[in-house]
Amino acid sequence: MKFEKIPNISVDCVVFGYDINTKSLNVLVMKRYLESKTGTDVLVDDYVLTGYHVYEHETLDGCATRVLKELTGLTNQYKKQFKAFGNPDRLTNEKDLIWIENEGFNLRTITIAYYFLLKTEDVDLKNNKHQEKWFPIKELPELGFDHRKIILEAYEDLKVKCLSEPVIFKLLPDKFTINEVQELYQSILGVDFDNRNFRRKLIKKKYIIPLDEKQVGVSKKPAQLYMFSKDVYEKMFQKNYLISI
Amino acid sequence: MKFEKIPNISVDCVVFGYDINTKSLNVLVMKRYLESKTGTDVLVDDYVLTGYHVYEHETLDGCATRVLKELTGLTNQYKKQFKAFGNPDRLTNEKDLIWIENEGFNLRTITIAYYFLLKTEDVDLKNNKHQEKWFPIKELPELGFDHRKIILEAYEDLKVKCLSEPVIFKLLPDKFTINEVQELYQSILGVDFDNRNFRRKLIKKKYIIPLDEKQVGVSKKPAQLYMFSKDVYEKMFQKNYLISI
DNA sequence: TTTATAAACGTCATAAATACGTTTATTTTT
DNA sequence: AAAAATAAACGTATTTATGACGTTTATAAA
Numbered sequence A, B: 001m002k003f004e005k006i007p008n009i010s011v012d013c014v015v016f017g018y019d020i021n022t023k024s025l026n027v028l029v030m031k032r033y034l035e036s037k038t039g040t041d042v043l044v045d046d047y048v049l050t051g052y053h054v055y056e057h058e059t060l061d062g063c064a065t066r067v068l069k070e071l072t073g074l075t076n077q078y079k080k081q082f083k084a085f086g087n088p089d090r091l092t093n094e095k096d097l098i099w100i101e102n103e104g105f106n107l108r109t110i111t112i113a114y115y116f117l118l119k120t121e122d123v124d125l126k127n128n129k130h131q132e133k134w135f136p137i138k139e140l141p142e143l144g145f146d147h148r149k150i151i152l153e154a155y156e157d158l159k160v161k162c163l164s165e166p167v168i169f170k171l172l173p174d175k176f177t178i179n180e181v182q183e184l185y186q187s188i189l190g191v192d193f194d195n196r197n198f199r200r201k202l203i204k205k206k207y208i209i210p211l212d213e214k215q216v217g218v219s220k221k222p223a224q225l226y227m228f229s230k231d232v233y234e235k236m237f238q239k240n241y242l243i244s245i
Numbered sequence C: 001t002t003t004a005t006a007a008a009c010g011t012c013a014t015a016a017a018t019a020c021g022t023t024t025a026t027t028t029t030t
Numbered sequence D: 001a002a003a004a005a006t007a008a009a010c011g012t013a014t015t016t017a018t019g020a021c022g023t024t025t026a027t028a029a030a
Helices: A060-072 A094-103 A147-164 A178-189 A195-204 A230-236 B060-072 B094-103 B147-164 B178-189 B195-204 B230-236
Strands: A005-019 A024-035 A042-048 A050-055 A078-085 A110-119 A133-136 A208-214 A224-228 B005-019 B024-035 B042-048 B050-055 B078-085 B110-119 B133-136 B208-214 B224-228
Touching (some): A005 A060, A005 A147, A005 B005, A024 A050, A024 A060, A024 A094, A024 A178, A042 A094, A060 A078, A060 A110, A078 A147, A078 B078, A110 A147, A110 B110, A147 A178, A147 B147, A195 A208, B005 B060, B005 B147, B024 B060, B024 B094, B050 B060, B060 B078, B060 B110, B110 B147, B147 B178, B178 B195, B195 B208
Parallel strands (some): A005 A110, B005 B110
Antiparallel strands (some): A005 A050, A024 A042, A024 A133, A208 A224, B005 B024, B024 B042, B024 B133, B078 B110
């Protein structure tokens, strides 16, 4: 009973992972692969988001959390439900139809899409039975179903979100430098900021707390490390109602 | 075929209407009423959002548009899909269970929620077969299902949205005064602005265009009327990437 | 010791926000 | 016709934030 699937509802997860070393915002996708019955040719060979049907007694949020856990082993990561996709033509290209016939999917499936924010390095892809793989958001592979669209809409939502809330720190290690924050903003938004102004602005915030620590193992002047205090942020945060239209 | 319903997917519409005379942001809901078979008592007597099951060949957006049209006769109104609600416990209070049994609903229905922004005065409620009624957002009646939650989440989304995009003008008549804009912002956000500063800020915008017209029929100095130019807004709009965390 | 370089600090001009005070145009009252 | 009342509209000074730059500092490598 607990494991009965709702036939036409799924949850798809866009897993964003930031790689602080390569300074790349990545998306985790898995292989979709199907050979013909004779084995003579490959019918479907592309990537898809990780998703799953919702169980009868499962919440939507719970389903997203489960999908992430099965994929990465991680729990307690930042997630956001950002949109439902359910147009009747969302699964109508040739490869999708072959796949759907093979898997016995319902043709009219509505998917509730979530995105997660985490660190690429936190995910262990050693025993990845589904050939999961990270791709930079700017270099996505061929994607099945409407998953390219879903990823790009998640990315747009993330861009807006990171301007108004400090979600950026979900993508960074606990201890970071000011320049690392700047690089991540630039990587997400695709624009450059003046380092001196960016630095001044960030350091001024009470919830960006300098640590008694510096970078180690760098071959130049080591940078000051900072942390983000959720406590301070939430305590001092009063909505400023700045109308910026 | 075209009129076959997907059994467990619905679209619910939160219709926001602003009444410029009473300065009230309202929500349009309809009566949910059910008598016992003997007619001796009223089993269910509350209000619900207008929603409907999605047809097999219908897009989600199309379904929302259809629901609004059937309810108000209006088309081409601003709408936004803001969240899907589908937790297994969303329809479990007593009245909901009575209703569901009577109507033959699927117990596990996922609803894709939209909100609309329009003017209360644009809706003609004369021949409202479902006893539709406007309620101020601050004075909602008893609501069935999880519809209070849905309305309040729509309202939160609207609050955020109106700070970053000029959706406010969807709620106002084509010609408005500066003070009317201010009153609407205050009504939505629940805060007061300094009129002199608000006025200066708004008038400075290129897309707030003064008309050769003033208020008529007011018993004090008549105010200058303005319009919002979508054209100018979209043409001059460049993303400013202002990080306001 | 010098050099290279990322990190960090500093300055100035301009723009925006905040907090108020004053004047103006109109209707209503006298 | 004048005076009173009042919402609309305009004004000003102070503080704060932004944008565009130049300079100094701490460190590892040469």
